[in-house]
Each structure stands twice: as structure tokens, then as C-alpha cells.
Amino acid sequence: MMAVHACEGQFLHGLVLALRPKVIVEIGTGQGVSLRHLCDAAESIEYGPATCCRNGLTMPTVFARKSCQIWSCDVLQERIDYAHRFCPEVNFVCGDAAILFAQMGDQAGLVFIDGDHKYAAVASDFDLSLARLDKRGVIVLHDADTDYHPDVRDFCRTRGIMVLPTPMGMGVYVK
Numbered sequence: 001m002m003a004v005h006a007c008e009g010q011f012l013h014g015l016v017l018a019l020r021p022k023v024i025v026e027i028g029t030g031q032g033v034s035l036r037h038l039c040d041a042a043e044s045i046e047y048g049p050a051t052c053c054r055n056g057l058t059m060p061t062v063f064a065r066k067s068c069q070i071w072s073c074d075v076l077q078e079r080i081d082y083a084h085r086f087c088p089e090v091n092f093v094c095g096d097a098a099i100l101f102a103q104m105g106d107q108a109g110l111v112f113i114d115g116d117h118k119y120a121a122v123a124s125d126f127d128l129s130l131a132r133l134d135k136r137g138v139i140v141l142h143d144a145d146t147d148y149h150p151d152v153r154d155f156c157r158t159r160g161i162m163v164l165p166t167p168m169g170m171g172v173y174v175k
């Protein structure tokens with residue numbers, strides 16, 4: 001199992017700051033390396049002031065700030081248990097993308113795909129993500145230019161998805 005390299009994590013961090021997504025989805029929690037980058041970035045953006053209800057009146061308040069929601073799934077419960085220790089605020093789902101999206105009500109502003117790297121699985125994760133992606137949302141695919149995972153590279157080529165030259169290649173699709 002390979003986690004994202006430091007510069008790939010920094011890219012994800014920058015993307016979160018630029019997009020300010022209300023909802024982030026990760027497919028493939030692993031040991032939570034990419035997730036920690038996403039959580040760090042999400043922590044530094046705020047969507048405020050939020051509104052609160054007091055005495056029947058809805059009023060703005062600077063105290064109740066709403067932050068970004070993060071969802072992450074993995075087919076292995078042990079991976080989730082491990083990552084949960086570092087990212088307790090994340091909504092973890094044990095299962096694949098189909099199970100995650102069935103539980104998540106919202107649309108996503110950013111999806112990071114790094115789960116099963118076989119062609120059919122990548123295609124399924126991508127298409128499920130696309131169906132739940134916000135207007136101008138972004139899907140990032142890890143391992144898009146490495147001989148370890150030729151299927152991800154083939155998938156990006158077939159769909160015409162731009163691949164950034166990071167250590168493992170990052171496919172970037174903008175809706």
C-alpha cells in the first residue's frame with residue numbers, strides 16, 4: 001500500500017484552500033496520510049458567520065462557524081480504526097464508494113480517489129463521484145502515472161484526464 005508523497009499531500013492541501021469545498025470525499029483511507037493533509041487544510045477554512053436560532057429569532061453569530069465536512073471510505077475496518085485516531089472529525093465508512101455515497105446526502109466539491117487501482121474499480125469510483133460532484137467540483141486520482149498501477153494511467157488516457165507530473169502522477173478532472 002502506497003500513501004501520497006509529501007508534495008502530493010501539499011497539492012491536495014492547496015487545492016482545498018483554492019476550492020473551499022463544503023464537502024470532501026476520499027476513496028481509500030489507507031493509513032490516513034492523504035486524509036491528514038485534507039483535514040489540516042479543511043481546518044484552516046471557515047464558512048462563517050453561520051446563523052443560530054435564539055428565542056425564536058434567527059440571527060447571525062460569529063460563534064457558530066460551520067466547517068468543511070470530510071468523508072473517507074476503506075474496505076478494511078482496521079485502516080479506518082487507525083486513521084480515526086488522527087482524524088476523529090472525519091465521517092468514516094467501511095466499504096466502497098457506492099456505500100459511502102449512499103450514506104452521504106450532499107454533493108462533493110472535491111473527491112480524491114486512491115482505493116482499488118484496477119481499471120473497472122477506478123472507472124466505477126470515478127463515475128460514482130462524477131454523479132455526486134458539485135458544479136465546478138474537482139476529482140483527483142492518485143497513481144495516475146506509475147508502472148505500479150498502469151490501469152489508472154490507462155483510465156486517465158481513455159477519459160482525457162489531465163495528469164500532473166508528481167512522483168506517482170495526479171489525475172485532475174474539473175467538472
Ligand SMILES: C[S@@+](CC[C@H](N)C(=O)[O-])C[C@H]1O[C@@H](n2cnc3c(N)ncnc32)[C@H](O)[C@@H]1O
Pocket residue numbers: 001002003004027028029030031032033034035073074075076079095096097114115116117121
Ligand atoms: C493506496 S491505499 C490509500 C492511501 C491513502 N490515500 C494515503 O495516502 O494514506 C489504498 C486503500 O484503499 C483501500 N481499498 C481497496 N479497494 C477499495 C475500494 N474498492 N473502495 C475503498 N477503498 C478501497 C485499501 O484497503 C487501502 O487501504
